[in-house]
Amino acid sequence: GIERTFVMIKPDGVQRGLVGSIISRFEQKGLKLVGLKFMHASECLLRQHYAEHEGRPFFEPLVKYVQSGPVVAMVLEGPDAIKVGRLLIGTTDPSKSPPGTIRGDLALQTRKNLIHGSDSSESAQREIELWFGQRELVGWEKDS
Numbered sequence: 001g002i003e004r005t006f007v008m009i010k011p012d013g014v015q016r017g018l019v020g021s022i023i024s025r026f027e028q029k030g031l032k033l034v035g036l037k038f039m040h041a042s043e044c045l046l047r048q049h050y051a052e053h054e055g056r057p058f059f060e061p062l063v064k065y066v067q068s069g070p071v072v073a074m075v076l077e078g079p080d081a082i083k084v085g086r087l088l089i090g091t092t093d094p095s096k097s098p099p100g101t102i103r104g105d106l107a108l109q110t111r112k113n114l115i116h117g118s119d120s121s122e123s124a125q126r127e128i129e130l131w132f133g134q135r136e137l138v139g140w141e142k143d144s
């Protein structure tokens, strides 16, 4: 069915000038933007966002890295948006991500893997609520 997923372009994607080309891939696939913002993520937000990884050895460096510069946060909508988003993004380790995927084509390191995408409907719902206010999500139907 129609789903919404949360996607974030990490600071390495912004710094490398890949924002436009990354967003294009989702648009070209047919996913619709329903939320989009450019921001510095706070430590508090990132600790909540990555809560499931708390205690893992990469947790602290990860939170620090995603705070190191601005990120692009977005919500994308479409048929099976969560699974489709993950397919376009590729696997966590970019060196193993197939060509044709965002990480497979554009990244090489696991920490600096350019982009985050929700991995389940529970995390999508949680992440969308964490990053966006209700009024920041915009439907495509004209209603006023």
Ligand code: CMP
Residues within 6 Å of the ligand: 053, 058, 062, 092, 110, 111, 112, 113, 115, 116, 117
């Ligand atoms: P992602 O899968 O989007 O969410 C968790 C992030 O933690 C992952 O992207 C990487 O950026 C990072 N990560 C996961 N595993 C490792 C690891 N073994 N070493 C460093 N970073 C990691």
